[in-house]
Amino acid sequence: MADDRAWDRRSLLRGAAVVAGAAAAAPLLGGTGTAQADGGDADALFKAGKFEQAGRAYEEILKKDPTNLHAARQRGYVGLLGNKFPDAEKFLTMALKLAPDDKETNQLLGDCYMRQDKFALSVPRWRAGGEEGYAKWFAAVRGTPYEIHGDIGRVEWKQLDPEPLVEASVNGGAPKLFTFYTGAPNLSLSASAAKQAGLNPVYKEKTDFEGISIWVYYGVLDSFKLGGLELRNVPVGWSSTESGGDVGTDDNGLIGTWVFYHLLTTFDYAGQSLILRRPTPAAARKVRADAAQRGTRPLPVWLSRDHDVSSIGSIAGSGPRVMGVNFGGRSGEAAAGMPGEVAKQLGVRTDYDRPIETFAHSHPATTYPCYPKEIRLGAAVAKEVYCETKPGGQVNVPWPYGPGIDMTGHFAHCFFKPYNITLDFTHMNLYIARGKAT
Incomplete structure (x- = not known):
């Protein structure tokens, strides 16, 4: 689905369609495994969204082969997905020493510094990663960013x-x-x-x-x-x-x-408001306490490609999978989107007689209405709700155009209307509850 890096680097453009932003998700038929010298099983764990296990598997590879660039970079990427910056910096720096000109490592490390507002450190990494625009942009920021x-x-x-x-x-x-x-x-x-x-x-x-x-x-x-x-x-x-x-x-x-x-940030769909708080420990504790009082359990959050947000959900009985979560945007009436292969494997009823001609990532795209029996994000559920699917949409989009994780689908604007959702990027938790935010 996400097949044009230029789009994601230029959020100011308009017209994002239902397939825009489908983020990291796990395979339908994935298995687990142990680390192998070539990193095969570690990569399978990573693609399946089993990030903690993948991280341990990459570390096992590095114990046997400290010069393994792929394992070092991927272990750093695992840390970055969860905003675990010390881990991300440690292993991405290790990868950088192994291959100073590696563009992927440089971009990941640039993103790691950028998320911490260490713009001066990010500039040479973006430049080495081939992102001259980012390098000049962030070098121009004076004072404390944000x-x-x-x-x-x-x-x-x-x-x-x-x-x-x-x-x-x-x-x-x-x-x-x-x-x-x-x-x-x-x-x-x-x-x-x-x-x-x-x-x-x-x-x-x-x-x-x-x-x-x-x-x-x-x-x-x-x-x-x-x-x-x-x-x-x-x-x-x-x-x-x-x-x-x-x-x-x-x-x-x-x-x-x-x-x-x-x-x-709280996206209060039910109350139709944004609630934006300074992310202090006290504010985070209050969010956790309010959620516990309402019986809302936190869901994990991951952040890939410097902005794509994902969490755990399911489509049509797929079981827990990493799903993109897209708040806001112009995504029409669809509650979720998925690649055609996913819809086919899960037996999702699809109406191929009614194609939808739209744009995604600045390119023409054709999607089709589909109706999974259930889609779920934590305790938030919608049954037989209108969704869209894109035949030919890639299940896994590797770097530099995607996160390199198998995609089951994403939840869109329409799904969230009965709920309020809070994102805590310090502790990487998502809280979703029915009704207006308190």
């Missing part, structure tokens, strides 16, 4: 469909309408909003989007305010047509995962 002012911000949604809209202030200006989507990385603005904010690009590049040529720009925003919470020194992108006009006019920008992973 500096938080305030403790909590509650932002009411102005619209639920076809995509949620909230108001936010840019550089102290009047509130503007923004959408949000965790299938996208950075905060982005429309060209007109960027001009009004007085932004100057530190890097620009030309690309194609849905058949048209556009310019993509990168800069740094002084202030971004959501309710009672303000972020300063925020990396931001924007795009324009060749004539300088906006690419899409539905809103003034998009809030991506990078903003949300700096906060303790």
Whole structure:
């Protein structure tokens, strides 16, 4: 499904479809195993989403062969998926010493530093990884990136469909309408909003989007305010047509995962609001206590490719699998999406008489309605609900275009409407509960 790296590096583009953002997931018929010298079984565990076991298997390989680049890099990647930064740094640095020019290692280590706001350390890694745009962008950030002012911000949604809209202030200006989507990385603005904010690009590049040529720009925003919470020194992108006009006019920008992973974020679908908290230990304890009081158990969270969020769920009796979880975005009426092979193997009823012609990752795509008997994320369940499937969609998309983990599918905007969901990126937990957030 995710077959265009350029899309994911440019969240400011519009038109993400149902198949956009299908993240890490496990195979339908996967087995376990023990480490082998060639890393075969360790790789199988990793692809199956059995990350802790895979991590131990890669370590066993490294005990026998400390020069194994693949095992060192993959062990570091396992740490990065769970925001276990000491582990990630240790093994990715080991891999870097083995192969200083390896692009994958450099990009993973760049992401590791970036998530910790160690931008100066990330710059040479992005450059060595072939991401000159990222290198120049992050080198331009002065002061503390994503500096938080305030403790909590509650932002009411102005619209639920076809995509949620909230108001936010840019550089102290009047509130503007923004959408949000965790299938996208950075905060982005429309060209007109960027001009009004007085932004100057530190890097620009030309690309194609849905058949048209556009310019993509990168800069740094002084202030971004959501309710009672303000972020300063925020990396931001924007795009324009060749004539300088906006690419899409539905809103003034998009809030991506990078903003949300700096906060303790609740997507209160049932209450139609965003609740954004400073991620203090006290705030995290309150979230855990509130969840326990409601009988809500935490689900694990993983973060891949610098922004793709995933957790544990199931489709049509697949059993627990790593599933993409996409909050916000313009994903239509489908509650979930899956590759055609997954729908076929799980016996999901699919209506091939009614193709849906859309775009995914800036390319034309055709999906089909499908109706699994049940989809589940923790205690959240939907039965025989409308979903979509894409025949020919890849089950496993390797680096650099995907996470390298077998994909069962992803949950989309429509699935979450009866619930509120909190993401804790410090402890890597997801809490989902029916009804409005307290």
